[in-house]
Amino acid sequence: MERKQIRALGRRVKKIFIEHDEVKRIWSRFDGMRTYIKLDQFEDEDEEENDDDDKRNLFLTGLSGVGKSQIGKRYAKSVPRYTEIIDDEEIDIIPVIYVELPYPFTQAEFYKEILKALGTENFKKEPTVNELRNRVFHLLTKQRVEMIIFDEMNFIMRTKNFDNQSAMEMLKKLSNQLQLCIVCMGTPQIEKLHTMEDEYVRRFGRDRIERFEKCDEKFCELLERIEKAIESPNPIGLHDQSTGLPQLLHYYCQGRIGYLHLILKESFRLLNVYEENVQVEYSEIRLTVDIIKQAKFNLFRKNDHLITPDNVDKKEYMV
Structure with missing residues (x-):
């Protein structure tokens, strides 16, 4: 029984995800983009498309560790999937898919990752790029995909032997021909892809996922919900400023959820929550300041693991 309790604790720590205000704001924007797509169905086919008012596509950026990937993955999972019988064939309807771009970025691997997200990845023989592209376009239409969330857009820029503009044209073609939403996620460096052509600026909106800039009430509320x-x-007292824990954790993660989660997982690993062969008393598991400091050291050693953001006074968050 005690081992089961410890395993359950370990799973809870691993799966931490809090729908804080920034998550809800981004998800609301995703919902709005999909609604915009559905409104297109009521337009006259002969009516000229107003590209200047195109709200379908988005560049979503944020610093490393602010939670972009989790926001994208969990949104895709939150939208219900279902099956329909069409012409005696059972079709999996997938309104939103999450796709992590390949590295190095190639046309073939790009289409293969989309097919994988659609539940198709086994091929009898190695298909050509044209065959992959045609299969992708066919299935995206057949399975009624409304939105594709592309993560790790930085991989396009890091692939030296693939032209950035060619990649952007591939994304634009998906959106134009299939009338679906495209979300491009990455660090602020991918803004170069967005601004390389006026056409991309017009077709893709911009948004940014912000970190928790200060160890304030909102950050403490997040810590309370995490606990x-x-x-x-x-009891840990993660949100209690009198313990010094909120200030310490904010300084270590600089308000970035991904790094906060890493530190907490490592902290509970140090408490032997994930060790099957170590005898642990469930009632004795206690997270302390010393454990958190050791976890941060294990992950990042003595060096600063992050670039200090602008306008941040380190002394303000020192404990």
Whole structure:
């Protein structure tokens, strides 16, 4: 029984995801983009498309560790999938898919990743790029995909032997021909892809996922919700500023959820939550400042693991 409790605790720590205000804001924007696509169905086919008012596509950027990938993955999972019988064939309807771009970026691997997200990845023989492209376009239409969330857009720029503009044209073609939404996610460096042509600026909106800039009430509220989600056998006081924990954690993660999650997972690993062969008393599991400091050191050693953002005074968050 005790081992089961410890395993359950470990799973809760691994799966931490809090729908804070920034997550809800981005998800609301995704919903709006999909609604815009559905409104197109009511337009006259002969009516000229107003590209200047195109709200279908988005460049979504944010610093490393702010939670972009989790926001994209969990949104895709949150939209219900279902099956329909069409002409005696059972079709999996997938309104939103999440695709992590390949590295190095190539046309073939790009289309293969889309097919994988659609549940098709086994091929009897190695298909040509044209065959892959045709299969992708066919299935995206057949399975009624409304939105594709492309993560790791930085991989396009890092692939030296693939032209950035060719990649952008591939994305534009998907959106134009299939009337679906495209979300491009990456760090702020991918803005270069967005601004390389006026046409891309017009067709793709821009948004940014912000970090928690200060160790303030919102950050402490996040920590309180995290502690409730963890359900540790002993109170931690993550949100209690009198313990020094919020200030310490904010300084270590600089308000970036991904790094905060890493530190918490490593902290509970140090408490032997994930060790099957180590005898642990569930009631004795207790997260302390010393454990958190050791976890940060294990992950990033003595060096600063992040570039200090602008307008941040390190002394303000030192404990």
